[in-house]
Amino acid sequence: MLAVLVGSQALGQATPGGASIKTPTTAEQPWEYTLTVDGYIIPEGTSYVNPVLTADHNWLHLEARYNDEELRTGSLWIGYNFGRGDVSAGDKWAFSITPMIGGVFGRKNGIAPGCEASLNYRNKVEVSINNEYVFDTTSKSGNFYTSWPQLTYSPVEWLHVGAVAQHTAAYHTPLNIQRGFLVGFSHKKWEFTTYVFDPEIADKTVVLESAVSF
Numbered sequence: 001m002l003a004v005l006v007g008s009q010a011l012g013q014a015t016p017g018g019a020s021i022k023t024p025t026t027a028e029q030p031w032e033y034t035l036t037v038d039g040y041i042i043p044e045g046t047s048y049v050n051p052v053l054t055a056d057h058n059w060l061h062l063e064a065r066y067n068d069e070e071l072r073t074g075s076l077w078i079g080y081n082f083g084r085g086d087v088s089a090g091d092k093w094a095f096s097i098t099p100m101i102g103g104v105f106g107r108k109n110g111i112a113p114g115c116e117a118s119l120n121y122r123n124k125v126e127v128s129i130n131n132e133y134v135f136d137t138t139s140k141s142g143n144f145y146t147s148w149p150q151l152t153y154s155p156v157e158w159l160h161v162g163a164v165a166q167h168t169a170a171y172h173t174p175l176n177i178q179r180g181f182l183v184g185f186s187h188k189k190w191e192f193t194t195y196v197f198d199p200e201i202a203d204k205t206v207v208l209e210s211a212v213s214f
Contacts, residue, residue, distance in 0.1 A: 036211040043203040073106035
C-alpha cells in the first residue's frame with residue numbers, strides 16, 4: 001500500500017504513509033532524496049517489504065515504488081510540488097500538495113493518477129493523505145483505489161504519535177478499510193515508525209517503517 005510518509009518532521013516520503021511538507025530546495029542542495037522501507041507483517045498471509053524512493057527538485061517530484069499497488073509490482077511516478085508556508089521559517093501553517101501520474105507494471109499493469117497532500121501546524125500537528133486510482137490496462141475489472149490518510153501529533157521534536165487508516169489492494173484483509181495507530185521516533189536524518197492496524201482484532205496488521213533523507 002501507499003506509503004507515504006509520517007509525522008510533522010517527516011522525511012518527505014510518499015508510501016504508506018503519507019505526504020509531508022516539502023520545502024523549496026536551495027542552490028547548494030538542488031535535489032532532496034528520501035528512501036522509505038515498510039515491512040508488512042500480515043497475519044495468516046504473505047509478509048513483504050515495500051520500498052519507496054523519492055527525489056524532489058523545486059517543483060519536480062519523482063518516485064519509484066515496489067510492492068505498493070500489488071505484490072511483485074513496481075511503479076514509477078512524476079508529479080508537481082505545490083506548497084504555501086514554511087513552518088521552519090516561522091509560519092504557523094504550511095500546506096503541500098503534489099498531483100502525480102504513474103505507470104504500474106509487473107503482476108499488475110496500468111496507469112495511475114494520484115495525489116499526496118498535507119497540512120502542518122507549527123511542526124506539532126499534521127494531517128496528510130496519499131491516494132491513487134489504478135486503471136488496469138488489461139481488464140477494467142482490475143481497476144482499484146488505494147489511500148493512506150493519517151493524523152500525527154509531535155509533543156517533542158523526536159516523537160510523533162497519531163491515527164492512521166488505509167485502503168489497500170496489495171493484500172486481502174477482513175475489513176475494507178483498516179484503522180489503527182502509529183508511534184514514531186526520529187534522529188537526525190533517520191525516522192522509525194510502527195503502525196498497528198485493527199488492534200482490536202486478533203488478526204492485526206503491523207507495519208515497521210524506516211526512512212532516511214539524503
